[in-house]
Amino acid sequence: xxxxxxxxxxxxxxxxxxxxxxxxxxxxxxxxxxxxxxxxxxxxxxxxxxxxxxxxxxxxxxxxxxxxxxxxxxxxxxxxxxxxxxxxxxxxxxxxxxxxxxxxxxxxxxxxxxxxxxxxxxxxxxxxxxxxxxxxxxxxxxxxxxxxxxxxxxxxxxxxxxxxxxxxxxxxxxxxxxxxxxxxxxxxxxxxxxxxxxxxxxxxxxxxxxxxxxxxxxxxxxxxxxxxxxxxxxxxxxxxxxxxxxxxxxxxxxxxxxxxxxxxxxxxxxxxxxxxxxxxxxxxxxxxxxxxxxxxxxxxxxxxxxxxxxxxxxxxxxxxxxxxxxxxxxxxxxxxxxxxxxxxxxxxxxxxxxxxxxxxxxxxxxxxxxxxxxxxxxxxxxxxxxxxxxxxxxxxxxxxxxxxxxxxxxx
Numbered sequence: 001x002x003x004x005x006x007x008x009x010x011x012x013x014x015x016x017x018x019x020x021x022x023x024x025x026x027x028x029x030x031x032x033x034x035x036x037x038x039x040x041x042x043x044x045x046x047x048x049x050x051x052x053x054x055x056x057x058x059x060x061x062x063x064x065x066x067x068x069x070x071x072x073x074x075x076x077x078x079x080x081x082x083x084x085x086x087x088x089x090x091x092x093x094x095x096x097x098x099x100x101x102x103x104x105x106x107x108x109x110x111x112x113x114x115x116x117x118x119x120x121x122x123x124x125x126x127x128x129x130x131x132x133x134x135x136x137x138x139x140x141x142x143x144x145x146x147x148x149x150x151x152x153x154x155x156x157x158x159x160x161x162x163x164x165x166x167x168x169x170x171x172x173x174x175x176x177x178x179x180x181x182x183x184x185x186x187x188x189x190x191x192x193x194x195x196x197x198x199x200x201x202x203x204x205x206x207x208x209x210x211x212x213x214x215x216x217x218x219x220x221x222x223x224x225x226x227x228x229x230x231x232x233x234x235x236x237x238x239x240x241x242x243x244x245x246x247x248x249x250x251x252x253x254x255x256x257x258x259x260x261x262x263x264x265x266x267x268x269x270x271x272x273x274x275x276x277x278x279x280x281x282x283x284x285x286x287x288x289x290x291x292x293x294x295x296x297x298x299x300x301x302x303x304x305x306x307x308x309x310x311x312x313x314x315x316x317x318x319x320x321x322x323x324x325x326x327x328x329x330x331x332x333x334x335x336x337x338x339x340x341x342x343x344x345x346x347x348x349x350x351x352x353x354x355x356x357x358x359x360x361x362x363x364x365x366x367x368x369x370x371x372x373x374x375x376x377x378x379x380x381x382x383x384x385x386x387x388x389x390x391x392x393x394x395x396x397x398x399x400x401x402x403x404x405x406x407x408x409x410x411x
Contacts, residue, residue, distance in 0.1 A: 005177045005258075006411060008251040009088025009239035010351035011080035011188075014338045015051035015232055020083050023338075024355050028384050030364045032216040032337045034230050040196055047208035049215040050194045051232030051339025069132040070145065071110030072192035072233070076344075077142035078149065080235035081186050085150065088239040088251055090184070092151040100184040101155035102143040103173045104237060105165040107343025107398070110137030111193040142190050154182045162398030163303075165189045166236060166346025171260035171404055173240050183245045188347025190235035199231060205270070209306065219340075220367035221304035221333035222311045222375040229305040232339025236348030255354040256409045258391075259290025265401025271309060276317030278403050279303075283321045283393065286405035292391060294322045297329065297407075299362050299392040301353045304333025305340050312374040314395070319377070330387060332380040336366035346396040350406055353394040357410050361386045 012019065015033030016026035026033065034051050042048035058067050058075040061082055067075070081104070085091070092100045113136045120128040135141055140158035147156050155176050159168045166189025173185035202208050209228040211218035219230040246253060263285060265278035272278060287294060303314055319326045334352050341348050356363055361384055368381040394406045 002178045003180065004243035004256065005174050005240050006243050006246050006256050007238055007254045007354045008241045008246050009084040009090060010254060010354055011082065011084030011087065011237040012348060012351050013053060013076050013080050014234040014348060015053055016338060018053065018056055020087060027334055027337055027352060027363050028361070030337065030366050030382060030384060032366050034215045034218055034339055036215055037194065039194060042199065045199055045203055046210050047199055047203045048212040049209070049218055049230060050199065051230060052194055053234050069136055070141065071113045071136045073106050073109060073190045074142045074145055076192060076235035077104050077190035077237065078145055080188065080190065080237040081146045081150070084186065084237045084239050090239055090251070096184065097151050097153040099154055099182055100152040101176060101182045102147045102152050103155065103157045103169045103185055103187040104142040104146060105159035105169040105189050105343055106139045106142060106191055107160060107162050107165045108191065108193045109139040111198050112195050113137045115195050115197050146186055150186065152186060160343065161402045162400055163340070163342050163345055164396040164398035164402045164404040165343035166348065167350065167394065167396035167404035167406055168346065170238055170347060170350045171406055174257050174260050177240055177242050183242045185240045186237060187240060188235065188237035188350070189344040191342045191344035192233045193342065194231055194233050202231060207307065217367050219306050219336045221306045221336050221365055222371050222379050223368050224370050224372035226306045226308060226311065226372065229307055230339040232341045234341055234348060235344050236351045238347065238351055238354065253411045255357040256411045257406065258409045259286045259407030261286030261289055261405040263403045265403070267401055270399050272313045272397065274313065276313040276320065278401055279314055279317035279395065279397055280320045282403035282405045283317065283395065286393065286407050290407040295325045297391045297393055298387065298389045299356060300329055300331045301349050301392065301394045302331050302333050303395045303397045304335055306335065312372070315375050315377055326377060329378065330362040330380050330385060331377045332363050332365045334363050346404060350394050353392050353408055357389050357392050357408055360389055362389070
């Protein structure tokens, strides 16, 4: 019999705040964290705005001599994991160590370090390349460092599936516990690619908003004036735990995780099919895994990136999956406030969804003044909504046509 899995801790770092409480209270208030880029001079770029994590001091979590050994995405992951562990009142004891694992992914990894070390090489040759270059950049080192620091000796893995990374890491961890390979998983996603090459690359694709004169209003999912997504950075890490294990240690339980779906578009590397087939199938698969009917779902934390095509097609997919019930769903995109964390988005938004269930409220979609053509669902515009949420879904879709959906339940 499959074992039950609960969420006992959530660690969030975003442009809205450093820590779960700061980020969550900002989301409840509908505050937007997008601003002009400060980490480099963006004046030459078409897009000059992002969701930067301001005033992040890694020495609050990492010994100073260790900081240079890790990219910013690793630092975010370590900090988010500590927030999650603290919230879960969890320490990995010796008797639990082999049953506790870590699964934290990133879409791009140490982009900042790659740029820095390439400049060092161009300026000074190969002798100027840091001996820490490789371990500071590779994606699984976020999981590696968290494992070392927490003493978790169970499954240790990472995923890199573009903007679905965090969701896949949480979903795979759910299955590891469900089928008996672990009792505790520290899981999610982290990203830090607000850099000249990161912003420049997405801007070259014409994927980003260029509303540079109104940064806070730039991320506007489903709005008729949306003009592209806004890059964000940060991390979202969850503590998933087998139910009986959580109860035995009197852990706080925020929500139960009951379903996970995956699908592939098999269509195009960046654009979804017009009928939203991949998104439709991933939601259908997640609901089937949870053993519930579409009518049981009350809230969806949507992928909702603020792109003209993506927002409209996700709406189409939701209507196809949920039928008449789609009109009764509350659907919101918290990317309107945090920006798009790419590989970190699924972890951040899974944590937000668990908190939404625990507090029984639907987070708002900021900046939604007038829905665009084909966007005709209840997107919880601008103001948080207290409501009964028994089941909630969190959607993530990534380049390459890789999709993930997570189902959470009120415990």
